[in-house]
Amino acid sequence: MAHMHLTTFVMPLGYHRNSWCRPGSRAEEVPGLGFLSDIARMAEEAKLDALFFGDVAHATSTLRGDTMMNGFYEPMTTLAALAARTERIGLIGTLSTSLYEPYNVARLLSSLDHLSGGRAGWNIVTSADGYRNFGIEAAPEPEERYRRSEEFVRVVEELWDSWSDDAVIVDRAERRWLDPERLRRIDFEGDYFRVEGPLNMPRSPQGRPVLVQAGSSGPGMRLGSAVANIIYTAQPDLQQAVEFSARMKALAAEQGREPGEVKVIPGIVPVVADSQAEADEIAAELSSFLDVEQGRLQIAGDLQADLSDLELDEPIPAERFASIGTLSSRQGIYRRKSVEQGLSLRELIYDRARSTGHQWVAGTAETVADRMQQWFEAGACDGFNLNSPYNPDGFERICTKLVPELQNRGLFRSEYTGVTLRDHLGLPRPANRFGGAADAERAR
Template sequence: MTKKMMRLGLSMRGLGYHPAAWRHPDVPVNGASEIEHYHTVARHAERGKIDMIFFADGAGVRAKDTPKGSLARLGQYITDIEPTVLLASISAVTTHLGLVTTASTAYNEPYNLARRFAGLDLMSHGRAGWNIVASWSNEEAKNFGLEQVRDYGERYERAAECAEAVTGLWDSWEDGAFVLDKESGIFFDESRMHRLNFEGKHFKVRGPLNARPSEQGRPIVVQAGNSPAGRDIGAKLAEVIYTASNTIEDALTYYADMRERLAKFGRPPDALRVMPGFRTYIGRTREEAQEKFEMLQDLIDPVVGLSFLADTFGDLSGLPLDEPIPADFKPAGDREGISGWADRLIARSRQDGKTIRELYLEQAGQASSNYIGTAADIADIMEDWFHKEACDGFNLTVPHLPGGAADVSDLLVPELQRRGLFRTEYEGRTLRENLGLPPHRNRYTGADRVREASIA
């Protein structure tokens, strides 16, 4: 029996996941808009035999400007390169690395999505993946003629329909459809071309798709999010789940839930890879790893730090940063949905004697979800989660790029390989092969061929 291997993704959001990443001395300040930066990150990832890079994306500037001036200091999240264009370029400088990006079901038509990702899959010889999101930001909605996002139920109803239509379009052509016989003059077998004729509440799509299948049959489907509706979309259609679990207990609960949902949709356990986000600060010593974390923390502008408290408390910029939140403080504005969290955070900060500065450093640096240490320290945690079946692998959300990607390939991956947890060479050329997923089966192949045989 082949030993089960850990799967690894590298999330390459602009310049990294720490809010001060763009101020790091080793980070190219305009890298998020320069293709050479992304090529460098991708090459680090492929050198480490990483399964895939994952590009989070949004159709607008989503950050709020509270306190005033914080948006102008979060430069790394403001502009980047449209991800399918970006990944098409990366496909030309890599040979095995999977190429996955987000595209919203809220602001795209299924046919355009299906064609765009099928094109990327063909260009990369079977390494593309689509991350399904329903979009939550009002800032994005306003770019598409809406004043605010659709309500939860409608967003996920639309997302489910869109995903059904896209995956259906990808099955437009069965295996063997393209005869390409110059002598007979037959380019394709009409009996193996299928019109989808999808009709739902939100979309009506005829098909077929004017793009042929790649070596992996169709792009990998990824679903990101923890909502019940999102989990159902993932269990029904996805092959990879990108989730957020800060503790192994959370991860175990999530993993078990997804296995139950898979069974509900009649899918086998090996049809899905669950890969929670995992933030690493890796050093050759624990002291070096801690220094890497503290260096970035020291680069957080106070106005940016306060923006991480704004949703909970409102604008705190008028209060002394090196004193606790005053006992008589009352957050301004609408506190519905966050008042309990705000009260608990205030109570805990007073109990611990935390100042406002300490609070924002804790929130901005995501102290509760960081893993800081040597490669062996980090691998111990990952191995524990993996062997206890809390996940199938991890999506590494490194704090800054390209340095964080280099640390993964130079320090973490060799330690995982030494333990026999991670590959030393890619298993195949396609993303599906490298994730250890079963081959894609076109929805039309079995039934139609059996029917034709019986008629004959």
């Protein structure tokens, strides 16, 4: 039976809003390395495919009291530190194509891939916010951001291939470390970037670090299906998840890719306990930390709408949402919950606080595993991105109770069988698009 892929979205202050208020959360230690290393070690002992760090380059949500999605751990420096404290687990970090340059990004990821022995992955995002930190007044429209992103990824991939695999020769007699004939200036000229190249470091162990993408809108899915190996997505509903996965794989096939090269990995927020009653108790405790008015501000921020006049026990009226065609995928989930399912503003605040639109489940390891198995076997996904509701205990329970249950069912590996992130994902090392003797040899 095929195995699930399991990664974890590392939120050191916990995925459930304000879960850091729980005694024992080690919230004082954020953003230090010691606490994070403990999380990384737990994940590696559970044999997860990868640690995943999101990133935002602004403090807007933090100023609204939302510490969940924060920039406290800059992904590349953090993952480099964790590379030294782990051996096998993949290391996926987010860098925005709106706020970086392709040459920097190619270097950062290539360096991480070298330092970690082939464990690097890049979550490609476009940014809707944070521009003023870079002296830019307003964010471009989504279509424009994704066009830049598509070109950005092309440049980065060419830079990663700009050294042939056999360019480093270490010829002591001739005193030549590399053969410059085996490097290529890429001389890229596009609508957004002009990049000379080559990169200033050798092709990395994975050839190209793993590409990850999480857009669920039209342009987001176009980019993901064209380039990504992992698609992250928020899918609270089984049937819609099945349809999303099928659509993503069909789009990949249309672009000449093998559907198996594209792993669809929705998020899940599991509260795991020894009994249903204990799980419900923990869930109630987590909810008790919420500040409802702070939650109102956070949802207003997500929807970019003023909600200050609304009654807490009424649903958000449909007209407060952006028009259907312009909703982001996450706004679409909140709209469905409010307008179609009739959740009141208060209920939506609690729901968002625990799940941010992802699937949320509280139960024993067996009941949570039942749900995951059901989704996996229904074709809704190739695995899950585990969002730990609270740290470190909530994550420890995921690693020591839930993952072993999945292993016992034959749904997840018990040992790493390879060394690179591509190995964990069952993906081949890509050939160098510019060819080269080493590739020719590998192909024989």
